[in-house]
Amino acid sequence: MAKLKLDLHDIYNDQRMLERELNRIIDDAVSKKIALVEIIPGKGSGQLKKKVLRFLEQPHIKKLYHRIEKDSKNFGRVFVHFRFNND
Numbered sequence: 001m002a003k004l005k006l007d008l009h010d011i012y013n014d015q016r017m018l019e020r021e022l023n024r025i026i027d028d029a030v031s032k033k034i035a036l037v038e039i040i041p042g043k044g045s046g047q048l049k050k051k052v053l054r055f056l057e058q059p060h061i062k063k064l065y066h067r068i069e070k071d072s073k074n075f076g077r078v079f080v081h082f083r084f085n086n087d
Contacts (some may be wrong), residue, residue: 001074002032002034002035002036003034003035003036003037003038004025004028004029004034004036004037004038005037005038005039005040006021006022006025006037006038006039006040008021008039008040008041008042008048008052009024009040009042012041012042012044012048012069015081018051018075020054022039022052022055024058025037025039026061026064026065026080029080029082030064030082033050033082033084034082035081035083035084036048036079036080036081036082037065037079037080037082038053038077038079039077039078039079039080040076040077040078041076041077041078043075044075044076046075047051049075049076052070053078056068056078056080065080065081065082066082066083067072067080067081068080068081069081
């Protein structure tokens with residue numbers, strides 16, 4: 001299964017770049033029909049993970065993916081699952 005990965009460690013304090021990269025990875029997954037995106041906000045205080053989850057909950061983003069999975073073994077990881085109809 002193909003997967004995309006986005007590590008946010010280097011851009012955690014740049015709100016515009018953060019949003020741009022999140023949009024890019026979601027758009028890439030949709031356009032390339034990638035079933036799984038792994039987003040790594042890191043553990044830290046949890047604020048970056050909250051920003052990522054708020055981004056993913058926006059209605060225009062939420063309609064693009066199937067579900068979100070918070071990694072139970074690694075607090076600093078979020079999986080976004082996509083479901084595509086076979087064309």
